[in-house]
Amino acid sequence: MARAAGEGEVVVSRGEDGTVHVVGGPVATSDFTRAVLDVAGAVLDWPVLGGAGLPTAEIHDVQRAQQWLWAVYGEQVAAAVHACAVGELASVRVPAEPTPLAGSAARLGFGHWAARWWPASHLDGIPALQPDVLGLELAALTHTCQQLFDADDDQPDDCVAELIGDHEAALDALIQWWHSTPPSSGTARQLENVLRTVDDAADSAGLDGEALRHLRTALDRPRPDGNPVDAATLFARNDDYALAAGEPLITGGRVVARGTGTNDWRRYPPGFVDASETAVSWTARALGARRQIEVEVVAHIAAPVAEVPLAAEVRVNDGPRSRVPLSRRVDVWSGRADLDLPAGETEPHIELGVLLPGFDPGPGSYSGADREAIRALVRQRLVTAATATQLDAPNSPPQDGTSAPFLAEIAAATTDEDY
Structure with missing residues (x-):
């Protein structure tokens, strides 16, 4: 077995199923701590919390991947991947040569993560x-990273035309925003680069329209x-969302217990639930002989x-899990259901989380x-x-990589x- 990769090195190895792996650093295990890209013949991922280094690659089609391997990792890594794929090597450490494409790919992966x-x-x-602002910058980055993709339909992240259209x-x-920003500033150059790249990408894709x-x-x-022009004014929301605008659920009865639930971001799509740990709360009440959870x-x-069928999943005293349908009222999803709780129970152990059935991968x-x-x-x-906007000095160098802020x-x- 090869030793772990050192700085500037990767470990290339072949799995029992023929998949070739390229590992250059720590590998994230949580879904929401990984930035992932589906590319030609492989999946690339980066640990979001670990800084922008070389990606880990899981290569299932080495022939297709060869079109970008050398441009991301360097020629020695591309040769090692081929050698492992044909059985000449089982595992090997080789030096990597990070390239501009590697930096752009890392930024694109982080943008999809965001x-x-x-x-x-x-x-x-x-x-x-x-x-919409993030989507257009992702369209520009995807166009810049076209070497990562090919004509096959198994790369959902090769979506320039869809991103521009959406x-x-x-x-x-x-x-x-571009016209109102000092032309020599980094933000102005970032805006111009995104706009010109989107224009080039739209032209390449044959897109047209008034915008x-x-x-x-x-x-x-x-x-x-x-x-x-204040960027916040340009992109201000026009909606009636108002935090804590709704009246709380009140059903009477004696409060048996109350608490907060688990807010697992993996269990519903983005844009459904406030991401705070305290966003999910519950109250158990005694209504005569009945027990109810709000x-x-x-x-x-x-x-x-x-x-939408958003639901809360409830588990009492390590028993079976049941679901409570939720409906939105202004700024709150809410619902109630009867609890299977013994009348004499004074300190029930209640676990509760929120999920969207059909999307949910299950408790983790x-x-x-x-x-x-x-x-x-x-x-x-x-x-x-x-800070970048406050100190956006003329002739400041352009920013790239995942550390630079998106528009x-x-x-x-x-x-x-x-907020």
Whole structure:
């Protein structure tokens, strides 16, 4: 067995099923601490909490992967992958040569992570990312990383046309932001790079439409000196979400117990539930001989208003799990159900979590410490984003890699909404 990879090295090995693995550092185990990309013949992932290093690769089709292996890891790693695939080697340590494509791929992977796992929370003071702004920057990054993909249909992250089509509503606002930003600043160059890359990607994909024609016109004309515009104003929400606007559930009776539940981000899609650890709460009441549980879950600002089958899963005294249907009222998902609880029970042990049936992978063992580490990470990124706008000096060097803030993070960091 080869030793663990040292700095600047990776371990290449062949599994029993023929899959070739490339490992260059720590591997994240929690779903929400991994940034993942589906690429030609492989899956790449990075530990979100471990900094932007070389990805781990699980290669199931070495022939397809050879088109990008050398450009991400260097030629020696590409040769070692081939040798392991054909059985010449079982495992080997080789030096890697990180490239610009590796940095762009890491940023793209982190952007997809942010679209899925960003822990937006009114309770924790973490603003949401504007999805259209993030989507357009992901479209630009995907176009930049086209060497990672091929013509096969098994790469869901090769979605430039879909990203532009879904998020083109933000193009006019990005153009205004670009025009209002000092042209020599890093933010202005980042905005211009995203806009020009989106334009090139749309042209390559044969996309057309009023928003894209306006973009082309704006890029072809000399850049005007616009008046300063607050990015937070450009992307402000127009909705009626108001934290704690709803009346609490009151059903009478004697309170038997109350507590908070587990808020496992893996069990529902993004945009449904406030990401705070305290977002899920419950109260058990005695109503004569009956026992009833009331559930309240703070909704995400983007939570759907229409009926969806969001539910709370309840387990009492290590018994079977049952589900309580939830419905949204303003800023809260709520519901109630009878409890199978002995009349004399005074201190029931109740476990409760929120989930979307059909999406839910099932209860896991991921700890709150993992989620708190993610919150600390995004808070630091927002501080960096806010500082970047305040100190955006002329002729500052362009930023790249996962440590540099996305445009959506810069806009979120300047929000004046009540977070």
